[in-house]
Structures are given as structure tokens and as C-alpha cells.
Amino acid sequence: MHGVVMTCEVKDSDERLAIWFKRWGKPIRSWLRNRAAIPPSDIDDLAQEVFLRLLRYSDKTVVDNPQGYLYRIAANVANEWRERARVRKPHDDSWLEELQIESDAEPQNALARTGASAHVQAAIDRLPPRQREVLLLHVNDGLTYKRIAAQRNLTYRVVLRDLTTAYSTLRMQLRLEDL
Numbered sequence: 001m002h003g004v005v006m007t008c009e010v011k012d013s014d015e016r017l018a019i020w021f022k023r024w025g026k027p028i029r030s031w032l033r034n035r036a037a038i039p040p041s042d043i044d045d046l047a048q049e050v051f052l053r054l055l056r057y058s059d060k061t062v063v064d065n066p067q068g069y070l071y072r073i074a075a076n077v078a079n080e081w082r083e084r085a086r087v088r089k090p091h092d093d094s095w096l097e098e099l100q101i102e103s104d105a106e107p108q109n110a111l112a113r114t115g116a117s118a119h120v121q122a123a124i125d126r127l128p129p130r131q132r133e134v135l136l137l138h139v140n141d142g143l144t145y146k147r148i149a150a151q152r153n154l155t156y157r158v159v160l161r162d163l164t165t166a167y168s169t170l171r172m173q174l175r176l177e178d179l
Contacts, residue, residue, distance in 0.1 A: 020066060021051050027067075028074050038078060046081055050074045123173040131166040134159055 029047045032038045038046055050073045124132055134152070137143045143151070149159045 017051060017054055020054065020070065024067060024070050025051070028070060031071060031074055032078060038081065042081065046077050047074075049077050053077070120170075120174060123170050126173070127166055127169060131162045131169075134162045135166040138163060 025047060028050055029043050032043050032046055033040065050070060053073050124135065127135065134148055134154075137148050137151070138145070145156055145159045145163070148154070149156045152159075154162075
């Protein structure tokens, strides 16, 4: 009799596992892929681990919210996987310095910077004199709007308007494809 009860419990557990797997197997895989940042090669294994952990729990455990219960197990499985992966493959960043190349050392970057600088300077030179002067005081000298206004005997609003107009004009003249 005791063996029969055990067989029924296992059968009930297997049924519950099969039903839950059908209902939440795909959403759990999707959650692992999207929110837990698990590589695609490990998704199916970890999703299977979520459902295998259900077999460890007694059938007498009452679960009011099976979906929440499964997602909590999935979060635990994902956290344990990350911890194992981090310990298994420690990263040493000392070799990254060898891969870095100074941008000044690359001729195409120096050429591109020179061309872009010339293009920007030409656009600045086309600005009206007061806009150009206010812009250069703000950008090159780091002066605030109020300091520029006091230094040039202008109002704060005039400085604000000139800078806004200068930036707008430069944006229109310096299109992304031109740089």
C-alpha cells in the first residue's frame, strides 16, 4: 500500500511538472534570454534546471502563484549560473592595455580630425562677428553667460540669444555626413 501511494505521488508530481512545463517553459526561456543575460547556448539547459528543481520539492508544498514561484527559481538558477561562470572564467584586464592604440598614432584619425577641425573653423568664421565672439568666449575661455554679458556690455538675454543662434547655425552647417 505504501508503494502505491508513493507511485501516485510521483505521478502527480510528474503531471504537475508536465503541465507547468507546457504552460511556462517558453516564457521562462524568454525571461532567461532577455532579463538574465544568459547566452543562447545555455538557455535550454538553465530552463530545464528550473523545472528539475521542482522535483526536489514535496508535493505537499502548496504553491498559490506557480508563475511567480517558477520565476523566483529561474532567478536563483540564473544567479548561480553567473556566479559559477564568474568563478570559472576570471577575467584579467591587464592584456587590454596591449590592444589599445593611441588615436594620434593612427594616420586616418589624424587626417579626419584635421579635416573636421578645418570644417568647424570655417563654419565658425561664417558666423556674424558678435555671435562668433560670444561663442568663442563661452567655449574657449569657459566664461559664463553673465560674465560674457558684463565683459562685452551686453544683457544676459542678448548673450543667450546669440549663443542659441550660433549653435543652431553651426548644427545646420555641420551635418554629420560632412564630418
